[in-house]
Amino acid sequence: MTPPRRITLKDLAAQLGVSTATVSNAFNRPDQLSPKLREHILHEARLRGYQGPDAKARSLRTGRSQIVAVILAESLTYSLNDAVASELLSGIAEVLDAQGHTLLLLSGRQSPARVPGSASIADGFIVYGLMPSLAMLADLPAQRPLVAVDFDVEGQASVHVDNEPAAYAIARHALGTSPKRPAVINLRLTEQPCNGRIGPEHALLSADRTITRARLDGFQRAFAEHGIEPDDVPMWNIEENTHEVCAPVIEEILDLPDDERPDLLLCMSDRIALTALILAEARGLRVPDDLRITGFDGIAEGQYRAPRLTTVRQDSVEKGRVAARMILGLEPPSSRLLGTELVIGETCP
């Protein structure tokens, strides 16, 4: 028995007595040879265990791999368990699949803090969320298409939702009930890490660094309109959008004395809002009577329960689709701004 070396296109061509070009055409360009010969080649290929042109060689030769890399700012562990990121990936995958492309998943928080060299195999890059450092972007092969989602890279295409107007709309709705003690729970909005109450010592990130700043701007526009001095509204900050990280901050808030405890929580994500809802219920607080809560995102978990979350629904799946279409050249690269929808649930009717 010969050593089981994988059969190559060249081997097959030799065995069938045709040129390598003809075998290649049989697989890639049906119009370049007779259907009969093509059938013969494909049939023999299967028989002899030739699985088709090797992707590594093909990609070197053509310069294209049919692979699109998605770079997630957060760890993969976090992103894969986050409903919003998952939906974004779904949307991306849907378009890539339909176009015969596949998805390479990279984390911006890789252990070596650098994109692995293998990333350069990708035909294009979709980058999601704020990068821990822009150094990573510099690592990416230049001259390959890049689309930024939920942040901006100078001179590159991007996809956003209208955070400011959406936040304004939900805050306006919530303030319509004339809360006595509104409060805001921000997400990753401080320059320095802060998982708790935001004080005067905390500087906030600017709008070009995080989308949550635009959400705060929207909230504050509504405050001003309702005659509320934004500085009088207490704010907390959450460092990571997970139940575990949210919970202690929410507990701190809910355990304030009755006359200090907010009666309206404007949360920057559904995850935060759901944590607040669960912990409020556990303490016997009635929602919305004792405490009104609003979220942001519109994830399924907030809608398939009672009471349903009042929130802003953003179409993360569509965000992913748009980004993927731009990367594949199915639509021209540009700065796209997607709309959102105010969803009135029972947590803040």
Place this chain on the structure above:
Amino acid sequence: MTPPRRITLKDLAAQLGVSTATVSNAFNRPDQLSPKLREHILHEARLRGYQGPDAKARSLRTGRSQIVAVILAESLTYSLNDAVASELLSGIAEVLDAQGHTLLLLSGRQSPARVPGSASIADGFIVYGLMPSLAMLADLPAQRPLVAVDFDVEGQASVHVDNEPAAYAIARHALGTSPKRPAVINLRLTEQPCNGRIGPEHALLSADRTITRARLDGFQRAFAEHGIEPDDVPMWNIEENTHEVCAPVIEEILDLPDDERPDLLLCMSDRIALTALILAEARGLRVPDDLRITGFDGIAEGQYRAPRLTTVRQDSVEKGRVAARMILGLEPPSSRLLGTELVIGETCP
């Protein structure tokens, strides 16, 4: 200005007056040249915009891409939004990251029903869940490592959890409360699609086709031990582990007349159990007084709420880690069986 062709290793070598081997070694084998020369080369490379060896060429030359493909039986949309699949991916990604590998995501339910050719770039394959057809496996490059998770491929490594004993343990616990009308809600267990009550006309899949059969076997062993005739226990089947698909079946069950409605639901997943819990609460049924519910999986959503789900916790992250380690050769390929943990929550104390 010259056309902005990407600079290659060869260009760089020529410009620096060294051989291509030396440049290659500067990037790949530091021990093969003096630190000083290496620094010089790396420095000049950065200066001249050479980003390092091209991944396509490198992978062709070495035969390895540093990419591992994960093939998911379900659609990517489903898998990415499923907590168990997400955790599995987290575990895989964790190990791959640490080893400088990256993850290529493929769906077994691709539109063309075939693995795209670009998949053959991967160094190895992790296949998760039952394949719609084994034809797809035949498409994969032979002679490259493959690990099956939650199912078996003849002659290949696999990772499982102990479904039968785990199901037996939770059923035994639940039956200890002497329910009057226990019922089972299965997941994808019928030969033919069935989203509803299972009747005598429905054939069930065998244990080599789905892990949920082993779960049912565990339940039924507990029934027998408690003197309950398994055939007397009504069973329903769920076609897809999502709230939307579960809900109508659960409603059908909960809306049975009081004297027919089960007082114990043994569910094959936490998603099913949570849907039952939410819909029961919406109907004013008291859990666990009127209705006891158990799940399977141990997802976070079932534990970060009140009442907490009684369930079996499987460590999906670890399952992913083990599979990834086997693929990378960090542990020998074998049939690994991971343990589980009975978690007693308030839905079935």
Place this chain on the structure above:
DNA sequence: CTGAAAGCGCTTACAG
């Protein structure tokens, strides 16, 4: 419709 030949950008024995 078919074939001979160049070359994609690397890595790696091997010789010096």
Place this chain on the structure above:
DNA sequence: CTGAAAGCGCTTACAG
């Protein structure tokens, strides 16, 4: 420690 050269497996003008 360094360099010349072969070759990984393909695709693609181009000539016939």
